[in-house]
Amino acid sequence: MRLRNGPVAAALVFVTSFLGLSWYTAWQNGKERLIAYQREFHALRERLRRAERRTLQRSSELNAVSEQFRRAVAEARGGNGALTGVSDATLKLLKELTSKRSLQVPNIYYHLPHLLKNEGSLQPGVQIGFGRTGVSIVMGIPTVKRKVRSYLTETLHSLIDKLSPEEKLDCIIVVYIGETDPDYVNSVVAVLEKEFSTEINSGLVEIISPPATYYPDLTNLKETFGDSKERVKWRTKQNLDYCFLMMYAQRRGIYYIQLEDDIVVKQNYFSTIKNFALQVSSEDWMILEFSQLGFIGKMFQAPDITLIVEFIFMFYKEKPIDWLLDHILWVKVCHPEKDAKHCDRQKANLRIRFRPSLFQHVGLHSSLPGKIQKLTDKDFLKPLLHKIHINPPxxxxxxxxxxxxxxxxxxxxxxxxxxxxxxxxxxxxxxxxxxxxxxxxxxxxxxxxxxxxxxxxxxxxxxxxxxxxxxxxxxxxxxxxxxxxxxxxxxxxxxxxxxxxxxxxxxxxxxxxxxxxxxxxxxxxxxxxxxxxxxxxxxxxxxxxxxxxxxxxxxxxxxxxxxxxxxxxxxxxxxxxxxxxxxxxxxxxxxxxxxxxxxxxxxxxxxxxxxxxxxxxxxxxxxxxxxxxxxxxxxxxxx
Incomplete structure (x- = not known):
């Protein structure tokens, strides 16, 4: 009986092994095909982006040529002899070409035309990280050179140390180095790679820096609101830094929260933010505030970032970003024929404040040279008086x-x-x-x-x-x-x-x-x-x-x-x-x-x-x- 069962058992083992190997091979092949498709998709998207840039550049050049023809035809009509020696047929063709003009849709290049001069103007000059996507929250931390001291590593330790292992898989911390000096950028990267190598390799932390061609000429800015030329330049560049960081982070997660490089955070901050956002997800909010100071702790839904960035690009020279954000809310919901109290009530539906604050500002020396700012959030020290949980409907x-x-x-x-x-x-x-x-x-x-x-x-x-x-x-x-x-x-x-x-x-x-x-x-x-x-x-x-x-x-x-x-x-x-x-x-x-x-x-x-x-x-x-x-x-x- 045992001899008869032996071949059967051997056959079962062989069939099982064969099926298992076949399944694993099919799974591995499917995984490799998926990776290949992803690479092809990313390559196609990059080619489309470059084609779009070239199309915009050619369109700008054609518009310039068309404008020259138009001026020449106008001068010919005035009898200035601008087109002397040109046949009537050619003159007629030029008139037809210059009489039909397509409407031009404004875009980012209308406000920042210098970006058309270099194809890499909107590509990070430095990009280090795993490239994680599909997370719940992307945290953006812009940092620039400070003359006195940097608080960046302390800020990152505060953010990372208060994350659980599960939470570290559901977020990205993007450090944006807003400088174009390669020596300084490389020095910051070296410090972060040494201090946070595990977090960078896991995909939790990413480091980016813009190319020098991203910034326009900031030497001839108009002085407004009593600010000095140096301060106007500082706040204008800051607006551009925020926009670059937001554009980079937009497609990486569901929410984007703006932080600074000189803050500390409360325990359980990530779960508190995520649960609160989920609880108000059915409401038509635009900004969730987790700090009352400036632009710290302001969270947006990823689809809204497009509108915010476009608005900031339109007025990046005019006002600081926190003022511009308030103007966006005013444009969306405020009635021009009603009083300020009505406007405040309407804006409160789009701008929801969480209390107590989850982020505290600790930097004494501002990134603006010579400025000392003793800003503290009084709500930060208050305990969380209720606990947030996701309960069944x-x-x-x-x-x-x-x-x-x-x-x-x-x-x-x-x-x-x-x-x-x-x-x-x-x-x-x-x-x-x-x-x-x-x-x-x-x-x-x-x-x-x-x-x-x-x-x-x-x-x-x-x-x-x-x-x-x-x-x-x-x-x-x-x-x-x-x-x-x-x-x-x-x-x-x-x-x-x-x-x-x-x-x-x-x-x-x-x-x-x-x-x-x-x-x-x-x-x-x-x-x-x-x-x-x-x-x-x-x-x-x-x-x-x-x-x-x-x-x-x-x-x-x-x-x-x-x-x-x-x-x-x-x-x-x-x-x-x-x-x-x-x-x-x-x-x-x-x-x-x-x-x-x-x-x-x-x-x-x-x-x-x-x-x-x-x-x-x-x-x-x-x-x-x-x-x-x-x-x-x-x-x-x-x-």
Whole structure:
């Protein structure tokens, strides 16, 4: 029997080995073909770029020749004898050629005509790096020669050391050396290659420098706004540096964030930025600000960079870049017949500020020779008062009375914390998932560093299992069943509720926090997080408002055409808490998002600073008569 099975086993081993080898060979050949196609594509793109440049150059030359002919014909008509000896047929042909002129579409070369003189004007003179693409965030760091000291290596260490191994694979740090002196550029490259060789070889760090032909003549600039000739030259070159860096980074990732070479960053800055951008991805924003200083920490979506660069090129000699950015927003949304306050409200929808700041300026000596700048971001030292997580799409509601714009929606989306007036028995906070979710673990944090007593007490955590005929509830879990079908799985201890969900209760369709006894203080919910995965798609309910999230579910709910804007179901809303819900226009058409309507006077506690309509409205006093003071966050003074 064994002898008979031996040939069979040998045949199976041979066939398996042959199939495995064939599969590996096919896979390897496919990989090599893909690489070859990529190389051909890049070569084709480069040829097209060069052809476009030559076409523009020839077009410019033909226009010049045509203009000369036109002048000659005009002089001939005036009897100046400019075309003496030319036959009538030739003169007629010249008239026909000069009478038909095609419209010329303005482009970058209209504002920077010197670029046509050299084909390599828009190619990096120095380019070192792996050439990574398809990342979430590209960080741009321009650096120039400083007479006193350089902060570049300290800045890079701060950025890199605070990245996790996974985050290092999802970003690029581009160092732009804005100098044309080859000796200086090579010295900076040598320092960076020695200090960050691992990061450069992995594709995390790239180094570029522009060619000398990229810059126009900067010696005869007009002095404006009281700036000296040296300062006008400095800021004009700075605008050009920003544009080159943005153009290089645009196609490398989803977002581009502008940094400087003399900053330090906060821990977990990358995940905070990425999660915040994902949470507001349905809104028509143009700039996300993660610092209040100058151009530091300004993030853009890659498609918007084209407009920004074109605008800067048009006015690069006129104003600094932060002023030009403000003008872009003005052009896009401000009504010329309305006042400045209306304009500020409209611009606030495009320019969203994250608090607290994630970047701090540390450089004392400016890149402008002789300038000392003691700029610090006061928001940088403030702690992050809420934690951002990507939660599954859900409809959120609460019976608690919200205080001054610190809504539950913002908490769930990771934008702010939820602040409510004193809870009483029977109050609840409800998260109803769009699709049933397998919840493995949950975590709720309440309280606030400035108000440590505002925590959830005597509050339980309850889940509602998804109704299914196959579901069998474990006896241990059955004992915790409530009359309305929910199961009690935990409670808040010292302001925190964390735990696991019994597998027999999964998937769940809703999670609820229930207050079982009157509280003496107000309550703040600062973190909402659970780990799990989405299950069994179910039809959305018309008219229900859902909080968009991009984590566990790849499908986002959009309202049916013609439905009236849904309303949230929070009790006792004041004028300052009114919400207007608009359809996102950029990434997810028809997706609902939430924007505060009343004025929010931020004191560092709000994740987003929105300057909107009317002033703050009176809010109920605390039972203990204590005033919240300056740490009260998004509301104004309580009267």
């Amino acid at each position: 859900a409809e959120v509601s609460s019976s608690l009375k919200v205080y001054q714009g610190h809504t539950l929606e913002k908490t769930y989306m990771g934008e702010d914390f939820f602040w409510a007036v004193t809870p009483v028995a029977g109050d609840y906070i409800l998260f109803k998932f769009d699709k049933p979710v397998d919840v493995e673990r949950y975590l709720f944090h309440s309280g606030h560093p400035d108000h440590p007593g505002d925590i959830l007490v005597n509050t339980t955590v309850e889940v509602l299992p998804f109704k299914s005929e196959e579901m069998e509830i474990h006896p241990d879990a059955e004992e915790r069943r409530l009359e309305d079908g929910y199961f009690r799985i935990g409670r808040f201890e010292s302001g925190v509720a964390r735990g696991t969900v019994h597998p027999s209760l999964n998937p769940v369709s809703a999670l609820r926090l229930s207050v079982v006894q009157n509280a003496a203080m107000w309550a703040i919910l600062s973190e909402v997080r659970w780990r799990g995965r989405t299950r069994v798609p179910t039809a959305g309910r018309p008219g229900a408002r859902h909080v968009p999230a991009l984590g566990l579910s790849s499908l986002l709910w959009a309202p049916a055409p013609g439905l009236a804007p849904p309303r949230r179901r929070e009790r006792g809303r004041t004028h300052g808490d009114r919400l207007t819900e608009t359809a996102g226009q950029r990434n997810s058409p028809g997706l609902l998002c939430v924007r505060p309507f009343g004025r929010v006077q931020s004191t560092g506690l709000d994740a987003r600073e929105r300057t909107t309509g009317d002033g703050p409205t009176p809010c109920p006093q605390r039972a203990d008569g204590l005033d919240r003071g300056a740490g009260g966050g998004g509301g104004g003074s309580r009267t």
